[in-house]
Amino acid sequence: MSAIVVNDLAKHFKPPKRAKRGKMGPNGPKGPRNAMGIIRAVDNISFEVKKGEIFGFLGPNGAGKTTTIRMMTGVLKPTNGEIKIFGLNAWKNQIAVKQVTGNVPEMANVYLDMSGLQNLMFIGEIYGVSKQERIKRAETMLKKFNLYEKGDLKAKKYSKGMKQRLLLCMALMTNPQILFLDEPTSGLDVQSANIIKQLIKEFNKEGMTIFLTTHDMEVANELCDRIAIINHGKIISLDTPENIKKLTQDYQAIDLHLVNRVKKEEIKNLRNIREVQENEEGFHIIVENIHDSICEIVDYIKARNVKIKHLSTHKPKLEEAFLKIIERGGKNE
């Protein structure tokens, strides 16, 4: 059974007046524009999310991820198409749909003038949870997310990771059937990110459907059952993380660290080399034919009388596959 069905969904924005004057901020709507200047932030996308799955939504900045999630959570009205959540039209039945879903928006914050516990009690009351039940659930959540000791402290004294954990507690206070997470681990310390990832898995095991957007490919790889890649408002790939990685099986990567310094351009000009990234230790090279490429690199190094400190090959990471798919503009679909 599908938890979410998105059918031909589109969202178009009129350009804000200040954008016409060239004063639009970094958070303004992005996406391809038509002749009238209308921004097509989400451009007729369709997909389904199965009940009990963790569905990842990936894409670069301005791809349309947040706009899609905002339409799913009833913040923005779709220009076209519809979203069905457990068979109900999400826009027409907003209250009923919101009652069974939890949400952690990307740029959200908790109420800083309220304590962690007060934030949870407020959300519980808004969802109509009885006082006794609210107290019980708030206590359980605070303990689960390692916030119990700081529960009475005003949220303004929380670190970023603690605030994010509290936001997640707020979303889970009402035992939602679907949880929407917009960049849940973005900018967090390792401990907070690990706690959140662990708990996402735990809640999913208990049957919760999770829809998440993330820039972090490791998170997507680790957590998601399926991933949709969106760019310029269109879905360009939808598959399991493993299959997405297979899309770039022609490509392999070489990590090359040299004792002496050589120019990046010289390596890039060798045959079979697709891309060269320079890092602190040396080069990360994307190649098409691993055997020919290594021979080519070794010949070049011998000719230059340069010594190798480290050379290793590996399969492309999900991040590299993601970038390749974005580059190709979804021709793999």
Added chain:
Amino acid sequence: MNEESLEFSETKLKTFITQLKRSFVIAKKDLHIYYNKPPVLIQGILFPIILFIALTIGRDVQPIYVISGLMTMIIFLTSTSIGPIVFPWETARKTFERLITCPISVKTILLGSVWSTFIYGITFSSIPLIIGMIFLSTELSINLVIVISGMIIAGLAFACFSLILSVPSTDTPGNTMIFTVLIKFPLVFMSPLFMPIILSPIAYISPLTYFLDIVNIGLGDTSAFGTFGLLFDIGILLAFGFGFLFLAFVLHEKTLERRFQG
């Protein structure tokens, strides 16, 4: 009425009651967070004090008009102090998107703002009334039913008015404050505060005039519309209140999306 439509009405009634209850939860939160915020304190407490001093010093004002004028100014300025900052404040602090994804409508959030700002206004405007009752009880013949009814109706009407002031989709409370001062102060000066009501055509425009008249009547004055005009005052204030509320619902629904476009 057939069984199906009866069931539909019951569902609608249940939804209405649930949303009404949730609006009180919003009000509790608004009062908890905003009662001590600088824009609220400036507009709700500092401005009435400054205006009171400016409008009464050096003038021979009768005690009855001091009480009614002060009550009118306080209830108007305090009842319109929280409403305009809730939306820009929540947008700036990034709590608004979280709130809007809760199972509540925009109308519920607006109603919550009305209740909180109403309670704030009623509380502060009671102070001059209590002072009047304690120190001027011999000079005034106070009819508490009239005065308190007037306070409740005017408090709600002004709270609804404050929602209109929060329509511009800014995330900077300071921008809203400039806009509110530009609208609120002319309305204060249009009403004949601290003097017997003389109905110049411009005084009819301001809703404050009708509350001032109710309080004057309640404090024993033979006022502009007189005792028999009490219903007229109440009717006009109710009309203002419902008009403002309806307009706020329509305008906020229209500007909501702009708050999420950066």
